[in-house]
Amino acid sequence: MEQREKTRRVIALGFFDGVHVGHGALLRRVGEVARETGAVPSAVTFDAHPESVILKSPPPLLSAPVDRADLMRRYYQIQDVIVAPFDERMMHMSWWDFVAEYLVAEHGAVHLVAGHDFHFGYKGEGNPQRLAELCKVLNVGCDIIPKVELDGITVSSTYIRTLVAQGEMDRAVTFLGHPYVMSDRVGHGKRLGSSQGFPTVNLRFRPGVLIPARGVYACKACLEDGRSYLAVTNVGVRPTVDEDGAVNVEGFLLDFQGDLYGQTVHMEFYHRLREERKFPSVAELKEEIMRNVQQTRTYFATRDPM
Numbered sequence: 001m002e003q004r005e006k007t008r009r010v011i012a013l014g015f016f017d018g019v020h021v022g023h024g025a026l027l028r029r030v031g032e033v034a035r036e037t038g039a040v041p042s043a044v045t046f047d048a049h050p051e052s053v054i055l056k057s058p059p060p061l062l063s064a065p066v067d068r069a070d071l072m073r074r075y076y077q078i079q080d081v082i083v084a085p086f087d088e089r090m091m092h093m094s095w096w097d098f099v100a101e102y103l104v105a106e107h108g109a110v111h112l113v114a115g116h117d118f119h120f121g122y123k124g125e126g127n128p129q130r131l132a133e134l135c136k137v138l139n140v141g142c143d144i145i146p147k148v149e150l151d152g153i154t155v156s157s158t159y160i161r162t163l164v165a166q167g168e169m170d171r172a173v174t175f176l177g178h179p180y181v182m183s184d185r186v187g188h189g190k191r192l193g194s195s196q197g198f199p200t201v202n203l204r205f206r207p208g209v210l211i212p213a214r215g216v217y218a219c220k221a222c223l224e225d226g227r228s229y230l231a232v233t234n235v236g237v238r239p240t241v242d243e244d245g246a247v248n249v250e251g252f253l254l255d256f257q258g259d260l261y262g263q264t265v266h267m268e269f270y271h272r273l274r275e276e277r278k279f280p281s282v283a284e285l286k287e288e289i290m291r292n293v294q295q296t297r298t299y300f301a302t303r304d305p306m
Ligand SMILES: Cc1cc2nc3c(=O)[nH]c(=O)nc-3n(C[C@H](O)[C@H](O)[C@H](O)COP(=O)(O)O)c2cc1C
Pocket: 194, 195, 196, 198, 200, 216, 232, 233, 234, 237, 238, 239, 240, 241, 250, 251, 252, 275, 276, 277, 278, 279, 285, 289, 292
């Protein structure tokens, strides 16, 4: 029987929520080895956070799986992001089967890259030392990346979640190595256009994803056609005009005119300008938003955030 040539991959291992600078150290190494060996730069992540299945208490995530894959491709040129189902089979797979069967036999791994504290396999019994030893036996390359720290703090998704939840976006940008981003495809009925003079685009939260601290943020809105605009974005319940208490994310794109229907908008958050407030009138709210527009222009004019 004719045997099909299997894709050879260099694979980074982890969950990669947010794709931060610690993950970046792994993903850059994947790129180097891929260039040296001609194998495809890849990463394996999971569709559900392992904690959500084992402990039944999912941590709210920085990014949905699709955004995680997009970040790895955009910032680190990872070609294939394999989103593994974290199901019963995966949960009960031994650490060596995960390496030998899943990564090597099923996905063609010729080199694996993991972090200093990577635990995997049934009951988390796999660790970096075991991984390195098994790779030797299997004749597969392996790199264990030492921990990356900033300001004496170990960079982690957990820490960055606390920053985003508190609205500390400048610091989140530093630890992520790129802006925190929320993406959505603009659907029908969400065309730009508003009676108030500041048309907004609404972004929906994906299930399981963290809600940033309420407030008004200096942002950049990147459209899939390559254009990008400064934006001022409110995360909140709009107490001046609404009483239902639902949290909305709505951004006003500066210097933009047109229709965003059908486009995917990546809203990048850089800096929190103020808290959300209840204004005595819509006119006063509008005045404040115009001030926030100026603050956003100044913010981006006086620094080059990325
Ligand atoms: C940059 C920005 C800041 C905002 N700040 C507040 C605020 O502090 N308080 C508030 O009640 N609503 C705030 N909003 C929400 C507005 O009330 C809402 O966008 C406006 O009333 C238009 O509503 P509509 O889209 O239903 O026409 C803000 C909206 C934007 C775009």
